[in-house]
Amino acid sequence: MAAVMPAPAASRLFLSGNEAVARAVWESGVKVAAAYPGTPATEMLEVISTYPDLYAEWSVNEKVSLEVAIGAAYAGSRAFCCMKHVGMNVASDALMTLTLTGVIGGLVIAIADDVGLSSSQNEQDSRYWGRFAHLPVFEPADSQEAYAMTKAAFELSEQFQVPVILRMTTRINHVKALVTVGERVPHEGAGFQKEASRFVMVPGNAGKRIPLMFERDDKLREFAESSPLNFIEPGSDRRVGFITSGPAYMHVKEAFPDAPVLKLGFSCPVPFEKCRELAALVDQVVVVEEVEPLVETELKAIGLAVLGKEILPRQGELSPNVLKPAIAKLLGEEVPAAQQVAPLPVFPRPPTMCVACPHLGVYYTLSQVRNLTIAGDIGCYTLGAGHPWNALDTCVSMGASMGVALGLDKGRGASDESKRILAVIGDSTFLHMGMQGLLDIVYNKGNVTVLLLDNRAVGMTGGQNNPGNGYGLHGEEAPRVDFVKLVESLGVKPERVHKVNPYELPVLFKTIREEVKVPEVSVIITDQPCVLVKDYHKLKPYAVVEDKCTGCGSCIDVGCPAIHVTRRGQETKPNGRVVDLAWVRIETSVCTGCGLCVQPCGPKAIEHFVPTSPIQLVKGGCNA
Ligand SMILES: Cc1ncc(C[n+]2csc(CCOP(=O)(O)OP(=O)(O)O)c2C)c(N)n1
CATH class of the missing domain: 3.40.50.970 (Thiamin diphosphate (ThDP)-binding fold, Pyr/PP domains)
Incomplete structure (x- = not known):
């Protein structure tokens, strides 16, 4: 877990997006923060929990974490809740009614989309929740923005009595950048005030809140039009202008530094007038958004001629090597050979369980x-x-x-x-x-x-x-x-x-x-503990006795990454065929002596490791 960062105001800290949000949550005077872990969101609560003067909890699931935050916000305190994208599927039952009651204390919900599926069962676009639940969505493009937008989100939340979604993606959550931080401003809620018509969502009460939600939509859109989080950079090359948000903004700037850009930091409700303004500056507009064509579809619906997913992928990150060829093609330009080459793939390393898991x-x-x-x-x-x-x-x-x-x-x-x-x-x-x-x-x-x-x-x-x-x-x-x-x-x-x-x-x-x-x-x-927790106790490591090992590989079937097969020479069979002689080795330096591999070993070739020289001991028992 990251350590507490007691840095004073105006310090410049090297923070991931997750750490930047955590700092902003603390500075915003949040009283209650709740979450259930999930990559890439986990560190937000872990870091929040290292700050003083607030209550933080791991809840049993995301729905409960949101409900805890809702209760605190009803009591007038500022509250924060975060989760990975699929977490919101779990929490959404509460969300869809929360939008009707609104909040008293500011409530910010950070949702981390795993764009590119580095560690998830699917890829989702959490900006949909903004549309579905009629909630404002902020999209930071780096750590400084993650910090600033979190603070701005609490302000907006209280101004409109509405929970605000902070949509992050893996690149924002995990990439580090310099962030200038500020002071903590304590925020004392007035305490829960009974108001059944607002907080008891039975049909009669809920029905009366729906028109208020629609009114709020209109006001939020108007507000988004003048929000400093949405701004146009006029650029000089007017052939293509971009409407973009989140990390895609960084990719656009890197690929097309001279192009006009409308950056949407407050991306839902979409500020249509701002989009028209950008369109008036350029020959063609391309909407660059990760993952789904949400802004694009809404702009097309109001009759604005924009391009988007016709020329850009719907899956994965929109990095410069994706954007450059697509825009070159649009402009009828030759795609430079260097840009046609996909980035070198990382050497495949299939995930595996830990030694002795x-x-x-x-x-x-x-x-x-x-x-x-x-x-x-x-x-x-x-x-x-x-x-x-x-x-x-x-x-x-x-x-x-x-x-x-x-x-x-x-x-x-x-x-x-x-x-x-x-x-x-x-x-x-x-x-x-x-x-x-x-x-x-x-x-x-x-x-x-x-x-x-x-x-x-x-x-x-x-x-x-x-x-x-x-x-x-x-x-x-x-x-x-x-x-x-x-x-x-x-x-x-x-x-x-x-x-x-x-x-x-x-x-x-x-x-x-x-x-x-x-x-x-x-x-x-x-009932045995994970090898990475403090309840786990290592035992004496094992090693393979070379003379006894037949190389049958039964121990390999256990799947422990401390065991691997090496070649110990070759043998010529009576029919003249030359075969490799296999020998299994255990990396005794990492073996924790669980004994799983000993059990299927037919020739009983796995025994407790006995170091034979001081060097082996110093090296942690390596039997090489
Ligand atoms: C809805 C949702 N929330 C969070 C996650 C992130 N996540 C993946 S596995 C996991 C929990 C794994 O813990 P456990 O079931 O105890 O199994 P272990 O990894 O310890 O074997 C979590 C929180 C997720 N995939 N989906």
Whole structure:
């Protein structure tokens, strides 16, 4: 977690967009900040939690985090909530009613879109929420803007009593730049004032708020027209002008430094007059927006002749190497050869689980059991879909393994009759959205075996604390969920609930084999901690005894990245064929002695590492 930044006002700090937003949240006098982790948004709350004088929490999911922020804003305090793009799908039920009540204290919701899918199950454009929920959207283009727009968003939120969406993308969240910061200004809310017609959204009350929401739309559009966040840079090359927002603005400036540009920082509602102004300056207008053609569609609807996704991709970032050829083609210019070359691809490094990860034992076991259909979920254990396990058959969204497994059970086709249906879910994902799915399986008498991988961490996003590990955001003690009691209280029969150590492969294998045969719901809980959390204790490392290793590769099937195959020479077979002799090696410097690889090793060639020279000890046990 990033450290607190006690820098005084006017300091220039080198901050990522996430850190810049965190600083602005603190300076804005926010009292309550809540979030559920998700890349690329996670660090916002992590950094906020290092500032004094505010309450910050990891909530169990994004919907709860938004609801916590709503309550604080109803009480007149400033509140902040952040999430990755898919988080807003979860939180949107609250959002769509929040837009009717509005807020008292300023409420800013930062949504981080993973444009380019560096770490997500899909690519979404969160600016849609601005249109769908009739809310203003700000789009920063760098860290300084992320900071300034967060502060401006709180002002706007209170002026119009409306929550404001700050739309960020991975490039803004993670890239660092210099930011000049200011002072914290405390903000004291008046406290919650009862007003049932506004805060109790039953049909009679909600219906009366809808026209107010539409009126607010008009006022916001008018405001956007004169907002300094929307400005025109007249440029000198008038052949093409650009209407753009967020990081795409930076790409436009880099690719076409002389072109007229309308930069939309306050991009929803779209300031139509400003767009017309830009159009009047140039021969052609191109709207450059990542991901969906939202501004473009609205401009076309008001009769403005603009181009956009006809010539630009709808997926991924609009970097200069994407923009330059597209605009050259539009202008009938030759595309310079250098610009036609796609950027060099990064050497492929498939994601892998950590050395000694407790999930390894689970997937090694699953890859040995036949006749399974496995509904996967989202977390480190999604990597079980990859090599060497190839264990997962589906992965949709957080918590979906439960419902999908039930659907696979109830919707069995001709070839599925004898198949056993299994669902794999992590502890944080179970608490986020999985619990309800398990209740549904129980209630609807599904025949599903659930593997609940309790590694006491939100591993995938950096090992954050959660109700499953008994620590709060600041590392303080907190009530720890008892997963056995929880699943039993959801209706799973006690005899169908098993807690197993995922490093004990025979026990795990036997438990899975037996439970998938039982025609009712059962839950197998693995109980060993993530190797990256403080509850994990390293054991003595292992090494391969060269003389005993036959190179069979059974240990490789575990999938531990500390194990790899090397060539130890060649052998000529009686038929004259020359074959490579393989030998497996364990990187003892990273091995933590979990013993998973020892279990499938036929020739018993894996033994505790014994350093034979002081140099090996100094090097951390490298057996090279
Ligand atoms: C709706 C939503 N919110 C957040 C995320 C980001 N995210 C991906 S996996 C994950 C949780 C993983 O934790 P857990 O289920 O405990 O599994 P582990 O990674 O520890 O194995 C999160 C928060 C997401 N993909 N979707």
